[in-house]
Amino acid sequence: MAEPLLVVESVNKSFGGLKAVNDVSFRMEQKEVLGLIGPNGAGKTTLLRLLTGILKPDSGSVKFKGKELVGRNIWNIVNLGVACTFQNMRPFRRLPIIANVMVSCLSPRSHGKGEWVKKVENKAMDALEFAGISDMALEKASVLSQGDLKRLEVARAIASDPELLLLDEPFGGLSPAETDLMAKSIRRLHKGGRFGRLHSEGPAMIIVEHKLQQLMKIVDRIIVLNFGTLLAEGTPDEVVNNPQVIEAYLGKGGD
């Protein structure tokens, strides 16, 4: 139990001369919900991509439950239990919404866990139900609104039954009402339980978000990135009162 869920040790990633992620280290406990914030271009998305294997770090190590993730394929990492959503949603536009989620349900991890589920359709349907878009299951994904695409991203990610869920701006582009709904879903997911044929142990989460007010209500702890480096780390209260963070967000001499 003492072993942390995720240990990130001095990962680096540059694009040309730009250090997008600069020597970042942090760790996460089981079931912890971690907020990841920082100004635009701070390297948040890049950091998540390093964790899921979409990008390879230039150096550093990422250990998930004691296993090194650096060097593994994306699908291997997902099947170990790390799932992510895309900030700029990437649905399979010409496929029905349910088929979008079925792809996740067909991954070895999800497929193996739900052997008692007769049909992947049913499991996919329950993931959609959880995300609140089951009524549109048979529509093509191209008809979905921004908010519903975010929901689809979440449905797809939880269908692979993750132990660590990485959400990249789950509230991005959502109306206040939609944001509340999404926040509720995230809390419900974190509590865990059975959603139809979908079983959630209550995954740990890293949530990247600009809507800080909403984020503060969900997370246990926050880390702040600025220009690719870790600026601060602490409880939501500590972080919002940290002068360095205020400066990073508002600029020098901000009021």
Next chain:
Amino acid sequence: MGLVIFYVKKLFKIFRNEVLVLPSRVVVGLFFIVLLGLPLVTQDPYFIRIIILTSIFAIFAASWDLLSGFTGQMNFGHALFFGVGAYGSAMLNIHFNIPPWATIPMGAIVAVLAGLIVGIPCLRLKHTYLALTTLAFPIILLGIIIALPDISGGELGMTGLKRITESLLGNYYLHVGVFLVLAVIMWEITDSNTGIIFHAIREDELAVKASGINTVFYKLLAFCLSGFFAGIAGGLYAHYMRIAGPSTLGVDQSFTVVIYAIFGGAATIYGPIAAVFILFPLLEVFRLWPEYRMMLFAAVVLVILLYMPEGLIHWIRDKIEKECPRCKIRNIATRKTCRICTANLD
């Protein structure tokens, strides 16, 4: 006796409720019946020969669709698999004297290996690079074949292959039967969960990976399956024509199959098949004006693609059937309400 009547009635009911309700299903049913019953009407050797060749190329076109239409791995050198199937089974037949019913599947296995050989370097390539690379493979093989005339017959090809059967009807039912069975198998593959993954890879490969799916495996699977079916087509062709020649690997062979698939509607399996059954006989009709043959062919294809960019079969299907806006079940276009959920169709 009562039991028999019960089951006959039940069958009839299924037939009425599942097949007769949709024009497209009726068309598919009629297609099977007409193909299987054709020799009852005519046994003209020329006509039979055209249908046999059409069936062979329909398998070939559908196999391209399975790979490129579904997974989006644009293969502009699909003739490679056809040629490998043809030459593979021809060499086994000529040099080792193995009977055709065995050489054709063995040739197809060789084509599966070819699928792996092409597939592995193509895993990292996309779009134009992929298209150009695939285009090169049959040309390379052609070079090897010309360079080794003792084994491969060189530019003249390998002649004197045995047919599986010499009887007209035997050949007809063999080729049409194999075509129908393989077409159903290919359709079933694309209709399965594997088919969903193929579709998804075409849409967004990174998102498929991020869903925990080993895309390398599925892409190679698509190359191998496609190679297998195209290889069967090549083997059937070689043994039916009794020759495996350089034309089986030709660039035009690769391009016509793409034209068939786009013409009928890619990523459907039935689209390319329908296209072959329309265009291949049409090419024969155009032999009446030999000097304009290719021009007429191009004109037909252009007109269709101009007005029906999704392909002919999609276009026709949308004319005769409507999708229910609520439950997405297809209905005959004349209905006002959905046959399942009774929602208004307009």
